[in-house]
Amino acid sequence: MTDAVERIVNLALHLAHAAKPVGHESIRRDVFGYPKDQDEAAYLRMFERDKDELRAAGFVIEANEAGLYSLDSAATFVSDVGLSATEIAAVRAAGTAALSDPSFPFAPELRLALAKLASRFEPLEVPAASRQADESPSDQAENAAALELATRASKRVEFVYTNSIGRTAAHTVEPYGLFLRDGRWYMVGRDIAHDEPRVYTVARMADLMVSGARPKSPDFSRPAGFDVSAFIRLPFQYGDQEFSAALRFDQSAAWRAKGLASGLGVLRSEGDETVWSVPARDDAALLRWVVENGPGISVDAPTELADRLVSTMRKAATLHG
Amino acid sequence: MAKTPASERARRLLAVIARLESGSEIPLVDLAAELDASPTELASDLETLSLCGVAPFTPDEMIDVFVVDGMVEVYSPLPALDRPVRLSMTEARALAAALQGAGFSADDSLVQRLEAATAREFDAAQAERIVRAASGQHAKGVYGSLAAAAGAHRVVTIDYESAGGAGTSREIEPHVLFAERGAWYVAAHCRLAGAERTFRVDRIRSAQENGESFTVDAADAAPRTATPSGDLPTARVRFDAAGDFSARDWPGARLVSEHPAESGDGDIAGPKAVLGPLEIEIPYAGTDWIARRVVARGGAVEVLSPPDVRAAVVAVAESYSG
Incomplete structure (x- = not known):
C-alpha cells in the first residue's frame, strides 16, 4: 500500500503542475497513491482529507462551478519578501530563541514556518536562546497551546485553578486571548459562573480540558473589538485605588520611553525629554519601577510621590553610608 | 517511540521541498534538526519523496533526491513546487509570536513585510489582539544588527546606557543573544572592559558593525542565562521584616540566615515569598544591577557585603536625593 505521505505530496505536485483545473476523476487516475480498487465514496473521503492536509500546509485550493x-498560485506561493540582511538575522534569532524555549507554545508550527522561509533567506546561524518562563515552562507551553486552539475555535475550557491565596476551584471559561508577561502565560476569558472576563495564570491551572462537544461549532463569540493587551498591566498597575502618575524621562533616557511604556498610557515630548502619563495603583511598586529602570527617570506627579522617592533614597543612602 | 503521523511528515516535506534545487547538497543532520526529526526518519521520508512526481512518472517528472553519505543530494529540477509555499495561518501566528517575543510587534515594518510570505487572510494586528507574547521594544535596528553580527562573527560598536548611568561607546564581540523573563541580553566580549560582559539589549541605543571580525569557540556561543550563579560574585543582603523577599525577584538567591518559617541553609526554590529578617546571598553579574535593585526597595534591604556594592548603593541613592 502506498504511503499516505507519498499520496499527499503527489497531490500537491499534481495541482501545482496542472496547466488547467482538474477533476477528481483525473486526480484519481493521475495521482499515484489513490487505490484503484477503492469504491467511489471512500476515494472521495480520502481526497477530501488530503485536500484538508494541503490547506493546513498553506495550499490554497479552489473549486470552480464545474467541480x-x-x-491559486499567487495565494499559495511566497513572493519576494524583501528583507535586509539584518532583518533576516533578526527573524533567525527570534526563531532560534523561541524554538529553544520550553515555554514557547507554538514550536512545531514555528519550525515549519522557518523551514519554508529558509529558501528565501541567506544561510546564517545566529546563536540565540530564550527562557521566558521560570515556572514549569513545558507545562505552561502545553496548556497555552491548548488554550490558543480553544481561543481560535471559540471552544469552552474547563480546569481546576488554585488562586494566589491557595483556594482551589473548578472553572468553566470562554477563552478570549492569551498573553505572556514577566515569565508567565495568562489567559483572559469569561468565567461562566461569574459572567465576567477574568485573568487566569496558566501555571496555576490543572486538568485543563477543551470542550469536545460539536467540535466544528463555536461555543461562544468573542466580544467585538476584544484586545488582550487591555488586560496586560505593569507591576505598579495592580491594586485597589487607581491614580494618575506622570513619569519624566530626561534627555539621556527619553529614547527608552517608548519601549518601557509597552504601549500603555500616553507619551508626550517636552523638548529633549519625554513625559509618560500612566494610570497606577501601587505607589511603592511605581517607585520601585522608576528606580529599577533608571537612571534618567523621575516622578513628576503625584508630587507627594516625587517627595517620597527622595526621602526613600535618603534612607537607603543613610543605611549604607 | 511513537511513529510520526503521515500528515506531519507530509507537511515537513512540503515545507522544505522548494529548497531541493538541482545540484543542492544539504547535510541530513542539519535538515533533520531543523525539522525536529531524527536523521533516520527524515532519510526514510526523503526516500518516499524520491518516489513522488507527476504523471506520466517518467524519470524527469520525479523528485530526484537521494541521501548519500549523510548528504541530501538533488540531481535534477523539481517537476513542480519549486517555490516555497506561504506560511499557513497557524505557522504565521507562530512566527508572529516568536517575533513579538523579540520585540517586533504587528506595526513593525519587518512583520508587515513578512505578511507577503503568509496566508493572505493572516492579519498580524488581529493575531496580536488574541495572543501577545511580547517583550519590551528595542531601539530600531539594534536587535537585528546584534543578531547579524553574532551570526557572522563581526565586531559591533554599541552606545550603551548602563544601569549605573554611564553612557559608553564600546566595541563588543557578540557571542549569543538570549531572552529571560521578558528581557533580551547579548553576551559578548567587551573590548573596553577586556572581559566577557552581558548587556541588556533595551539599554543599547545603537549598534553598528565596525568592519572587523572575531573568532569564537563553541563555549562562546553556548546558551546563557542572565543570572548564572556558578562563577558570579555574590552579595550578602539583609531583608528586613517589610523587605518583601521573593525568590522570583532574585534568581539564584541562597538563604544564609535562619528564619522561623524555614529550616536551615539551602537553595530557595520556587516563587515563595517569605517575611522576616533574612540574610540572603545573591549572585550578581553587574554591580550597578544589584545596587539599583536594592535601592529600589528603599531602606528595607541592606547590602552587608561586599563594600563596593554598598558604595554603589549609596551612589545610586544619592543620584536621586542629592
Whole structure:
C-alpha cells in the first residue's frame, strides 16, 4: 500500500503542475497513491482529507462551478519578501530563541514556518536562546497551546485553578486571548459562573480540558473589538485605588520611553525629554519601577510621590553610608 | 517511540521541498534538526519523496533526491513546487509570536513585510489582539544588527546606557543573544572592559558593525542565562521584616540566615515569598544591577557585603536625593 505521505505530496505536485483545473476523476487516475480498487465514496473521503492536509500546509485550493480543482498560485506561493540582511538575522534569532524555549507554545508550527522561509533567506546561524518562563515552562507551553486552539475555535475550557491565596476551584471559561508577561502565560476569558472576563495564570491551572462537544461549532463569540493587551498591566498597575502618575524621562533616557511604556498610557515630548502619563495603583511598586529602570527617570506627579522617592533614597543612602 | 503521523511528515516535506534545487547538497543532520526529526526518519521520508512526481512518472517528472553519505543530494529540477509555499495561518501566528517575543510587534515594518510570505487572510494586528507574547521594544535596528553580527562573527560598536548611568561607546564581540523573563541580553566580549560582559539589549541605543571580525569557540556561543550563579560574585543582603523577599525577584538567591518559617541553609526554590529578617546571598553579574535593585526597595534591604556594592548603593541613592 502506498504511503499516505507519498499520496499527499503527489497531490500537491499534481495541482501545482496542472496547466488547467482538474477533476477528481483525473486526480484519481493521475495521482499515484489513490487505490484503484477503492469504491467511489471512500476515494472521495480520502481526497477530501488530503485536500484538508494541503490547506493546513498553506495550499490554497479552489473549486470552480464545474467541480474542477486548481491551485491559486499567487495565494499559495511566497513572493519576494524583501528583507535586509539584518532583518533576516533578526527573524533567525527570534526563531532560534523561541524554538529553544520550553515555554514557547507554538514550536512545531514555528519550525515549519522557518523551514519554508529558509529558501528565501541567506544561510546564517545566529546563536540565540530564550527562557521566558521560570515556572514549569513545558507545562505552561502545553496548556497555552491548548488554550490558543480553544481561543481560535471559540471552544469552552474547563480546569481546576488554585488562586494566589491557595483556594482551589473548578472553572468553566470562554477563552478570549492569551498573553505572556514577566515569565508567565495568562489567559483572559469569561468565567461562566461569574459572567465576567477574568485573568487566569496558566501555571496555576490543572486538568485543563477543551470542550469536545460539536467540535466544528463555536461555543461562544468573542466580544467585538476584544484586545488582550487591555488586560496586560505593569507591576505598579495592580491594586485597589487607581491614580494618575506622570513619569519624566530626561534627555539621556527619553529614547527608552517608548519601549518601557509597552504601549500603555500616553507619551508626550517636552523638548529633549519625554513625559509618560500612566494610570497606577501601587505607589511603592511605581517607585520601585522608576528606580529599577533608571537612571534618567523621575516622578513628576503625584508630587507627594516625587517627595517620597527622595526621602526613600535618603534612607537607603543613610543605611549604607 | 511513537511513529510520526503521515500528515506531519507530509507537511515537513512540503515545507522544505522548494529548497531541493538541482545540484543542492544539504547535510541530513542539519535538515533533520531543523525539522525536529531524527536523521533516520527524515532519510526514510526523503526516500518516499524520491518516489513522488507527476504523471506520466517518467524519470524527469520525479523528485530526484537521494541521501548519500549523510548528504541530501538533488540531481535534477523539481517537476513542480519549486517555490516555497506561504506560511499557513497557524505557522504565521507562530512566527508572529516568536517575533513579538523579540520585540517586533504587528506595526513593525519587518512583520508587515513578512505578511507577503503568509496566508493572505493572516492579519498580524488581529493575531496580536488574541495572543501577545511580547517583550519590551528595542531601539530600531539594534536587535537585528546584534543578531547579524553574532551570526557572522563581526565586531559591533554599541552606545550603551548602563544601569549605573554611564553612557559608553564600546566595541563588543557578540557571542549569543538570549531572552529571560521578558528581557533580551547579548553576551559578548567587551573590548573596553577586556572581559566577557552581558548587556541588556533595551539599554543599547545603537549598534553598528565596525568592519572587523572575531573568532569564537563553541563555549562562546553556548546558551546563557542572565543570572548564572556558578562563577558570579555574590552579595550578602539583609531583608528586613517589610523587605518583601521573593525568590522570583532574585534568581539564584541562597538563604544564609535562619528564619522561623524555614529550616536551615539551602537553595530557595520556587516563587515563595517569605517575611522576616533574612540574610540572603545573591549572585550578581553587574554591580550597578544589584545596587539599583536594592535601592529600589528603599531602606528595607541592606547590602552587608561586599563594600563596593554598598558604595554603589549609596551612589545610586544619592543620584536621586542629592
